[in-house]
Amino acid sequence: MSEKAVVIKNLYKSYGEGANKVEALKDINIEINKGEIYGIIGLSGAGKSSLVRCINLLEVPDSGSVLINGKDITKISLSELRKERKNIGMIFQHFNLLMNSTVYENIAFPLKLVKTPKAEIEKRVSELLEIVGLSDKRDVYPAQLSGGQKQRVGIARAIATKPDIIMCDEATSALDPETTKSILDLIKEINRTLKVTVIVITHEMEVIKAICDRVTMLEEGRIVESGGITDIYIEPKTDTAKKFFKAIDTELDNRVYQKALKEPGRIIKAVFRGEGSTDPCISNMIKKYDVDAAILLGNIQSMENMLVGTLVLRINGANTDEAINYLKENDVLVEVLKNG
Ligand SMILES: Nc1ncnc2c1ncn2[C@@H]1O[C@H](COP(=O)(O)OP(=O)(O)OP(=O)(O)O)[C@@H](O)[C@H]1O
Ligand SMILES: [Mg+2]
Incomplete structure (x- = not known):
């Protein structure tokens, strides 16, 4: 040690x-x-x-x-x-x-x-x-x-x-x-x-x-x-x-988010870690599970050795459970903010 x-x-x-x-x-x-x-x-x-x-x-x-x-x-x-x-x-x-x-x-x-x-x-x-x-x-x-x-x-x-x-x-x-x-x-x-x-x-x-x-x-x-x-x-x-x-949570009173809360669709917060791009993971999820995803909020924090990206997404479709699991399997931290 x-x-x-x-x-x-x-x-x-x-x-x-x-x-x-x-x-x-x-x-x-x-x-x-x-x-x-x-x-x-x-x-x-x-x-x-x-x-x-x-x-x-x-x-x-x-x-x-x-x-x-x-x-x-x-x-x-x-x-x-x-x-x-x-x-x-x-x-x-x-x-x-x-x-x-x-x-x-x-x-x-x-x-x-x-x-x-x-x-x-x-x-x-x-x-x-x-x-x-x-x-x-x-x-x-x-x-x-x-x-x-x-x-x-x-x-x-x-x-x-x-x-x-x-x-x-x-x-x-x-x-x-x-x-x-x-x-x-x-x-x-x-x-x-x-x-x-x-x-x-x-x-x-x-x-x-x-x-x-x-x-x-x-x-x-x-x-x-x-x-x-x-x-x-x-x-x-x-x-x-x-x-x-000042995590993204404090921005959740933002208008886009508040409006989305009243509309149908699941809202999730996805946190990505590392130097890699978050794009493939999201676009793969959309293609693979045939879901719609709209970005409501996003931010990237640069830490000492790492980038941490946070996205708040609204996802719609028949396979949102599977889509969420897919993100989790790809080392994305997912929190469901609104369930359908
Ligand atoms: N010499 C002292 N005599 C009496 N109380 C003290 C003394 N030094 C600090 N305190 C008290 O101890 C507590 C902690 O003070 P300290 O100076 O360690 O805080 P700090 O986190 O450095 O604050 P700051 O960001 O304002 O510098 C405070 O309530 C302060 O009033
Ligand atoms: Mg001090």
Whole structure:
């Protein structure tokens, strides 16, 4: 089995006492594999940042354990803890750059902290500037950079000491959609080429869909759903998951669909997975079972490794049962929304 970068077991975290007590995290269990991009998603106040601070041990959990590379960091000495923290790079929403220092100095900062020799710092920072595409901005101050460029500096700084894990807490929330995409691409590239485990914390499903392999969904301090993102998209178990994915269900109040509900014919929702075209399957079904099919709604979601297509179809004919079975046999997930 693949090794675990992070294992969180029965973690509880609260703030305050008595009537003011806030239970921010309740019985959290998460296992993150080495080298994967893992998403933590939830609305404001769900407990995401609390979880981040428990993982990098800026916050001490009430109970439970946090294992980083197999070592329980709730049980180690302060000096060991400082060493372990270097293993985790942080990327922040508001970049947290030193405004009176140049790009070079910002990236060199964590290397100076661990007393890296000057010549080595010089070499490493040049490498990092290359990785994040800012070689020409080396002597510029943060105020002269765009948001996306600032975050590139933040990323270079986070990976400067070659950590095994990087955590991004709302790293793209202050950026426009296009810049978000380029930053996510960069994070993905760093994950692939440097084999860093990445933990992405966000309230945006678009971010999760773009780069994550797996995701945990938090609501009011509890895990409501965990798993591969395509699995959660295809078969969300909770309303929270459905809301986050804005799955096709939320479009079912659409006029075309509402009108079709009043007309004869069965209505089905068919979910297709994979890179292949959905066409042959549908047209084969129509030919083979002599059914009429009208598309009422359709959408395609692009996930990290897969395309997921959803079609809402009205099918008429004598053999609609067989037609539905045919789709199922061809690995299509079918839900009957209206029966005749
Ligand atoms: N230092 C603190 N003292 C008291 N309560 C806190 C503290 N930090 C967080 N909380 C509370 O814990 C709960 C979870 O907060 P947290 O910051 O972890 O949520 P979040 O998911 O990161 O939210 P956001 O998306 O707004 O950043 C909230 O109810 C919050 O008010
Ligand atoms: Mg937060």
